Amino acid sequence: MDKKLVxxxxxxxxxxxxxxxxxxxNKEGLKTNxxxxxxxxxxxxxxxxxxxxxxxxxxxxxxxxRHLEYEEYKAGRKKMPDELRVQFEPLKELLDKFNINRLEIxxxxxxxxIGTVSKKGEENGYKVYIVTGDKDxxxxxxxxxxxxxxxxxxxEVEEYNFDSVMEKYEMTPTxxxxxxxxxxxxxxxxxxxxxVGEKTGIKLIKEFSxxxxxxxxxxxxxxxxxxxxxxxKELAIMSxxxxxxxxxxxxxxNLDDLExxxxxxxxxxxxxxxxxxxxxxxxxxxxxxxFESEEEEININILDLENIEEFKxxxxxxxxxxxxxxxxxxxxxxxxxxxxFMSLDGENIYCINEDAIEKFKDIFSSNDIKKYGYNxxxxxxxxxxxxxxxxNMQFDIVIAEYLIDSTxxxxxxxxxxxxxxxxxxxxxxxxxxxxxxxxxxxxxxDSAQLKDHIGQIINTVKNVMPIMxxxxxxxxxxxxxxxxxxxxxxxxxxxxxxxxxxxxxxxNELGIEFRKIISSLESxxxxxxxxxxxxxxxxxxxxxxxxxxxxxxxxxxxxxYSTNADVLEKLKDSHPIIxxxxxxxxxxxxxxxxxxGLLNIINPISNRIHSSFNQxxxxxxxxxxxxxxxxxxxxxxxxGRKIRKVFISDNKCKLVDADYSQVELxxxxxxxxxxxxxxxxKHNEDIHTKTASQVFNVNMEEVTxxxxxxxxxxxxxxxxxxxxxxxADDLNIPLKKAKEYIESYFAKYSKIKGFMDxxxxxxxxxxxxxxxLNRRRYIPEIKSSNFMERNRGKRFAMNAPIQGSAADIIxxxxxxVYKKLxxxxxxxxxxxxxxxELIVEAFEDELEEVKQIVKDEMENAVKMxxxxxxxxxxxxxxxxxx
DNA sequence: CTAGTCACG
DNA sequence: ACGTACGTGACTAGT
Numbered sequence: 001m002d003k004k005l006v007x008x009x010x011x012x013x014x015x016x017x018x019x020x021x022x023x024x025x026n027k028e029g030l031k032t033n034x035x036x037x038x039x040x041x042x043x044x045x046x047x048x049x050x051x052x053x054x055x056x057x058x059x060x061x062x063x064x065x066r067h068l069e070y071e072e073y074k075a076g077r078k079k080m081p082d083e084l085r086v087q088f089e090p091l092k093e094l095l096d097k098f099n100i101n102r103l104e105i106x107x108x109x110x111x112x113x114i115g116t117v118s119k120k121g122e123e124n125g126y127k128v129y130i131v132t133g134d135k136d137x138x139x140x141x142x143x144x145x146x147x148x149x150x151x152x153x154x155x156e157v158e159e160y161n162f163d164s165v166m167e168k169y170e171m172t173p174t175x176x177x178x179x180x181x182x183x184x185x186x187x188x189x190x191x192x193x194x195x196v197g198e199k200t201g202i203k204l205i206k207e208f209s210x211x212x213x214x215x216x217x218x219x220x221x222x223x224x225x226x227x228x229x230x231x232x233k234e235l236a237i238m239s240x241x242x243x244x245x246x247x248x249x250x251x252x253x254n255l256d257d258l259e260x261x262x263x264x265x266x267x268x269x270x271x272x273x274x275x276x277x278x279x280x281x282x283x284x285x286x287x288x289x290x291f292e293s294e295e296e297e298i299n300i301n302i303l304d305l306e307n308i309e310e311f312k313x314x315x316x317x318x319x320x321x322x323x324x325x326x327x328x329x330x331x332x333x334x335x336x337x338x339x340x341f342m343s344l345d346g347e348n349i350y351c352i353n354e355d356a357i358e359k360f361k362d363i364f365s366s367n368d369i370k371k372y373g374y375n376x377x378x379x380x381x382x383x384x385x386x387x388x389x390x391x392n393m394q395f396d397i398v399i400a401e402y403l404i405d406s407t408x409x410x411x412x413x414x415x416x417x418x419x420x421x422x423x424x425x426x427x428x429x430x431x432x433x434x435x436x437x438x439x440x441x442x443x444x445x446d447s448a449q450l451k452d453h454i455g456q457i458i459n460t461v462k463n464v465m466p467i468m469x470x471x472x473x474x475x476x477x478x479x480x481x482x483x484x485x486x487x488x489x490x491x492x493x494x495x496x497x498x499x500x501x502x503x504x505x506x507x508n509e510l511g512i513e514f515r516k517i518i519s520s521l522e523s524x525x526x527x528x529x530x531x532x533x534x535x536x537x538x539x540x541x542x543x544x545x546x547x548x549x550x551x552x553x554x555x556x557x558x559x560x561y562s563t564n565a566d567v568l569e570k571l572k573d574s575h576p577i578i579x580x581x582x583x584x585x586x587x588x589x590x591x592x593x594x595x596x597g598l599l600n601i602i603n604p605i606s607n608r609i610h611s612s613f614n615q616x617x618x619x620x621x622x623x624x625x626x627x628x629x630x631x632x633x634x635x636x637x638x639x640g641r642k643i644r645k646v647f648i649s650d651n652k653c654k655l656v657d658a659d660y661s662q663v664e665l666x667x668x669x670x671x672x673x674x675x676x677x678x679x680x681x682k683h684n685e686d687i688h689t690k691t692a693s694q695v696f697n698v699n700m701e702e703v704t705x706x707x708x709x710x711x712x713x714x715x716x717x718x719x720x721x722x723x724x725x726x727x728a729d730d731l732n733i734p735l736k737k738a739k740e741y742i743e744s745y746f747a748k749y750s751k752i753k754g755f756m757d758x759x760x761x762x763x764x765x766x767x768x769x770x771x772x773l774n775r776r777r778y779i780p781e782i783k784s785s786n787f788m789e790r791n792r793g794k795r796f797a798m799n800a801p802i803q804g805s806a807a808d809i810i811x812x813x814x815x816x817v818y819k820k821l822x823x824x825x826x827x828x829x830x831x832x833x834x835x836x837e838l839i840v841e842a843f844e845d846e847l848e849e850v851k852q853i854v855k856d857e858m859e860n861a862v863k864m865x866x867x868x869x870x871x872x873x874x875x876x877x878x879x880x881x882x
Numbered sequence: 883c884t885a886g887t888c889a890c891g
Numbered sequence: 892a893c894g895t896a897c898g899t900g901a902c903t904a905g906t
Contacts, residue, residue, distance in 0.1 A: 537904055538886055557886070564887060589888060593901055620898060622891085629900045632890035640889080664891090720896035729895085787893050799897045803891090807898095835891040835898085 005121040005258065006051040009110045009132035010058040010102070014038050014091060016133040016154045018084045026276040027405070028767045029783030034087045035094065036277060041131070041154050043283055046260075049129055053258040055101040055117055057110040058092075064107050066242050073242060075189045083785050090275070097271050099263035105251050111136060112246035117258075118145050119247040124255055131157070136180070139245060141165050141173040171205060178211045181240030192239045193232045200225060211240050269423050278410060281419050300455035301348050302341075308359055311342075311350055315363055318344050320370040320394075322458050325382040326450065328443045332497065333605045335385045338443060341454045346462025349455050361388050370394040372465060374414055374457050377615070380493035393489050394482075397461050400468040402616035403477050403485060407778050412616055418460045421467050426456045476774040484773065484811050485615065491818040491830065492613040492623070498829045498841070499608035500630070500647050502598065503877075507646045511595040514587050521584040528577040535584055538563050549575055590634065594643045601628050609647075613833070620800050621775045621807035623833055631834045633878070644879035652844050653828075654874050657881035658854045659837035660810070661869040662687050664719055667805045670864045671772070672755035676748055681866045688712040694748040695741060714745050718752065719802050721795035756798050763797035771804035772862065809868070810836060813861040820853045839878070847874070 017037025024033040045051070066073045095102055103113045114130055118140055121128040128145040130137050133154075141147040141160040148157040165173045182201040184192020196204075204225075208214035215233050218226060229236070268284055315321050322343045328336040337357060343349040352360070363369060365388055372395040373379055380390040398412045410416045415428035432453055433440045442450065472478045526532045529548065533540045542561035545551050554570050555562040565582065572578045603610055609628065617624040625631040633647070634640025649655045660666075665687055669677040680690040685700075692703040692711035703711075710731055717727050728738035746753040760782070763769045768778045777800040781793030810833065817838065818830055828850045832839035838858065842850040851872055858870045873881040 534904080536887095536902095539904075559885070562886085585888080589902080592903080593889070597901070617900095618898060622898065624899055626900065629890080632888090632900065634889060636890085717896065720898095722896045723894085725895045727896090788895085791893095791895080795896065803898060806891095837891085 003053065003124075003126045004049060004051045004129065005053040005055070005117070005126040005255070006045055006049060006129045006131060007114045007117050007121075008042070008045075008054070008056045009114060009130070009134060009137070010038075010056045010091075011110050012133040013041055013131065013150070013154070014087065015084070016150050017041065018081075018087070020154050023083070023784060023786065023789075024276075025780035025783060026274065027778045027780065029780050030090065030275070031083050031087055031783075031785075032090075032275050032277075034084055035091045035275060036280075037154050038091055039094065039277065039280060041150070043280070043287070045129070045131055045148070045157075046287060051129065051260055053121075053126070053255065054260040055103055055258045056095055057113040057117070058088075058102065058104040059110045060104050060106050060108075062106040064109055064112075066109075070190075070238060070242055072189050072191075077187075077189075081785075094268075094271050094275075097263065097267045098260075100260060101258045103251065103253070105249060108246060108249050108251075112249045113251065115140055115245035115247040116249040116251060117253055120253055120255060121145075126255070136176075136185075136243065136245065138165060139173050139176045139243075169202075171202070175205050175209065177240055177243050177245075178209075178214075179205050180243040181211045181236050184239060185243065188242070190239050190242050191235055193228055193236050195224070195228045204229075211236050266423075273420065278416065278420055281423055282425060285423065285425065300452065300459065302351050302451045302455060308352075308356065312360070312363060314344060315342075315369060319368055320344070320372065321363065322346060322372045322461050323379060324373055324454050324457055324461075325379045326442050326454060327378070327382045329441060331603065331605060332381060332610050333385055333603065337382050337386070339450070339454075341451075341458055343458045343462070346459045349451075349458055351451065351454075357383075357386055357388070361386075364388050364390050367391045372396075372461055374398060374461050377489050377493045377496075380490060381497060384493075384497050389490075390493075391490075393486060395461075395465055395469075396486065396489060397464050397468060398616055399485050399489065400465075400472060400481060403481055403775065404468065404471055404475065405778065406616075406619050406621070406776070414457045414460055417464055418456070421464045422460065424460070426460060427453060475776060477776065480773040480775055480808070484808065484815060487815045487819075488615060488811055491814050492615060494818065494829065495613055495831055495833070496610050498831050499603065499606060499610035500831050500839075500841070501606075501608050501650050502602050503646050503648050504599070504602060504607065507595060507599055510642060510646070511591060511599070514591040514595060517587050518584065518591060521580055521587065525577060525580050525584060528575075528580065535581065536588065541581070545571070545575075545577075549577070551575055586637070586639070590640055590643065594634065594640075597628055598643075598646070611832075618807075619777055619796075621771065621804040621811075622835060623807070623811075630832055641879060645877050647878035649841055649876050653841050654844060654847055654876060655878060655881055656828075656840040656842045656847070656850055656854060657837065657873045657875070657878070658840075658858055658870050659834075660806075660858065661871055663806045663809065663836045663868065664802050665715060666864070666866050666868060667772070667802050667809070668719060668752065668755075670866055671801060671805065672749075672752045673865075674749045674751035674755070677752065678866055684869070688715060691715055691745070695744045697744075710741065714741055717742075718745065718756075719799060721756075721798040759801060760794050760797050763793070769797050769801050771801050771808050773805070773808040775804050775808060777804065806836065809861045810838070810858075813858040814838065816857040816861065817854055820857060821850070824849070824853075826850065839881075842874075 014034045018034035021033040021037045024036055026032050092102060105113065114137065118128045118130060122144045130140055130145060130147045133150040135149055137147045138160050141162055143162045147160040149160065151158050162173060179201050180190065182193050182196045182204060183198060184190045204214055208217060214229065218229050221229060265284065269281060272281055272284060324341045325337055326339045328338060330336040337354050339351050339353055340357065341349055341351050364383060369392060371390060371393045375398050376393045376396040380393065383390050397417055401412045401417055413428055415426045418424045418426040472481050525535055529544045533544060535541060539560055541563050545563065546553050546561045551571055551574050553561055554567045568578050568582050598609065601609060611625045611630045612627055614624045614626060634643050666681055669681055680687055688708050688711045689700060689703045691714065692707040693700045695711055695714065696707055713727060713730055724735060724739040724742055727741065728735045731738065759769055763779050763782045767780065768776045770776050779793045779796050781789050782797060784790045784793060814830065814833060821828055826846050828840055828842040828846045830838060831841050838854060840850055840854055855870050855872055859868045861868065875881040
């Protein structure tokens with residue numbers, strides 16, 4: 001095989017990469033953009049040129065012979081930014097893991113090493129490639145050496161060999177040195193001959209072929225050029241010497257040591273994981289052609305179940321089961337299972353179809369057999385229509401991965417998890433089904449494909465679990481995982497399955513009412529603006545308001561005028577149309593999102609709404625709700641609040657609505673241990689009034705509603721890390737005043753200030769912050785070199801422990817309420833969670849007991865120095881529970 | 883598919 | 892001096 005040698009100018013490529021890519025950090029906040037760019041470049045070169053040998057040359061700090069000869073060499077260069085400097089060592093480590101040879105030597109630049117190695121390569125019959133961003137290396141191009149110069153950042157390279165240089169520049173590669181000697185080079189501070197630029201330089205080189213020859217025959221020139229050359233002979237010759245890449249650097253090189261390919265793959269993968277280069281993991285596997293060889297592929301035996309009893313006995317003996325259901329899409333309340341795949345060892349995988357489900361009912365609903373899986377809530381829900389409750393869900397790898405990294409930008413897809421933990425290629429959903437409208441459905445896959453895919457998932461679950469278990473323990477989250485998040489899976493599944501009853505007629509009625517208002521507002525707006533237009537288009541509305549009506553522009557967006565509620569609020573006295581638009585927006589929102597939106601999603605079988613509660617979305621630990629989002633049903637304005645009349649209790653039931661009072665501020669008081677605030681909560685005082693009296697130095701009785709509102713804004717602002725500027729804007733007060741408020745606040749609640757500072761410090765030191773249950777949020781932004789990003793990171797750091805701890809608390813309460821209701825065999829069910837609020841659909845004959853349970857379990861979810869306080873309300877509709 | 887807007891805690 | 896409050900999801904317009 002032909003020997004191919006790639007020599008990379010390490011400094012040049014890392015520089016290019018650094019400036020070409022936006023800032024990137026690993027979880028610990030280490031800057032990685034230049035390393036990442038270098039690595040992708042390296043991969044690209046390997047893919048394209050398939051080198052047998054690789055070497056990377058680096059500059060040394062020590063002065064080179066060029067500096068010694070010419071003091072001004074490379075003077076005036078900008079200092080290397082720290083963000084780049086810190087990436088050198090990690091990059092060199094990465095190269096070491098790849099067993100890629102590195103060369104550096106005092107007194108010479110990377111260029112000279114490259115010149116030397118390439119010469120040696122040529123002499124020994126190698127085909128040589130030089131990779132750099134520096135055009136000087138074109139002088140090394142020959143019929144055996146190709147110089148690859150990066151262009152467009154680092155995305156592409158341009159090839160130079162002897163012929164292409166001749167063709168393009170009508171000069172030999174080595175004549176580039178002579179040209180540079182004449183022209184000089186600003187970036188290296190090589191003087192050249194003053195007054196000679198590119199044009200003259202090229203002309204002279206073409207005519208005289210070298211600087212030496214030119215100097216000797218200077219008589220043949222005339223005019224000013226002759227004078228310039230005559231006066232600067234020495235300068236030209238020295239410049240040439242500075243520009244000449246040395247090709248016999250005194251360095252021991254054994255080309256055999258440069259051979260590429262002998263490295264420990266798992267070490268490389270480890271360092272990639274450390275850098276957070278998850279997207280490159282698969283590329284590592286593909287590097288030496290083809291994926292992990294066949295023999296490493298797992299062995300999936302999918303058997304038709306011949307002897308169900310035998311398999312069931314095995315499960316009963318082992319008391320655990322990995323399972324994955326495959327379901328057609330369809331009504332949540334209907335039987336839609338196609339297959340259930342089950343396994344004990346992750347390799348022998350059994351598959352049953354719908355008819356056999358009943359036979360496994362005792363297994364699935366056994367509290368004795370631990371269930372492991374991937375998105376277990378789906379399995380729970382798939383089985384419910386068969387009158388089977390999947391019990392004892394112990395380990396869901398998606399939930400585990402969410403706890404391990406809630407900020408992960410990749411979804412918690414099996415393919416990503418398998419790659420991260422096992423470095424195994426599993427097809428992603430998109431690869432399996434395709435994407436967009438043309439995507440296939442599970443029911444349309446052929447059975448071999450389906451079996452293989454689910455087999456891979458089950459195998460992944462099996463192999464990933466022990467690693468995740470250890471990781472969770474190391475991160476102190478085993479308790480959170482096993483006692484809170486995993487039990488919550490069933491709670492959320494149960495909430496979804498039960499759903500909430502809706503009064504469809506009432507919803508339709510509201511729709512009629514809203515549409516009436518909308519059409520009259522529409523006419524009024526057209527009247528006031530003198531023309532019809534699409535009021536729903538911010539763009540068209542902007543034109544009407546700010547061009548036609550010439551109202552003052554308050555704020556701009558990326559694409560044009562801002563017309564949001566804040567802006568309209570500031571404009572409302574300038575034109576009567578503004579109030580109409582505000583109202584129009586409000587009613588349109590109610591109609592389209594809530595009336596139309598909810599009507600579309602009422603389950604025809606149950607006449608109820610079955611929202612999905614997602615446990616792995618938010619970075620802070622909160623739950624989110626989709627299709628529909630039941631966590632943002634209007635409540636603030638009376639007209640919107642009417643939507644809540646639609647959510648009603650079933651026959652013989654009432655809705656019990658329990659919400660924590662000021663849970664986030666209580667958490668803040670607890671975590672900061674601020675005596676002042678703890679005291680306020682202990683005396684059950686209105687916290688905002690109390691804050692007002694403390695911050696504004698007045699008696700509790702003297703606190704006006706304005707003062708209370710200001711204090712409330714400050715209290716919330718603190719939780720979010722708000723600035724004086726934002727507070728001033730919010731309260732419409734001078735900046736100075738806002739500053740005073742915050743200062744006075746921190747003076748009164750001094751430990752809160754201390755807590756915030758400590759939290760930021762911890763985040764900076766560890767790269768993450770934690771909640772009361774050790775839930776972790778990584779904050780790479782906190783180490784950003786960008787002021788704004790870094791400040792955002794600080795706000796995340798201040799907010800996440802508070803919001804996240806509140807989420808922890810209500811999750812514990814949910815699990816405990818659910819357990820109690822089950823234990824006592826009550827028919828009443830938990831049906832909704834809205835961050836600090838739980839809603840139970842309670843049977844009237846259980847009402848008092850349920851109220852007690854909910855209040856108790858919520859108030860005693862965790863032990864704190866401050867009591868948790870819960871407000872309870874009961875009604876026939878959500879509207880009534882206020 | 884993104885941006886703007888607005889509903890909630 | 893920088894710009895300026897955290898966490899979500901749904902809908903509409905417009906490219």
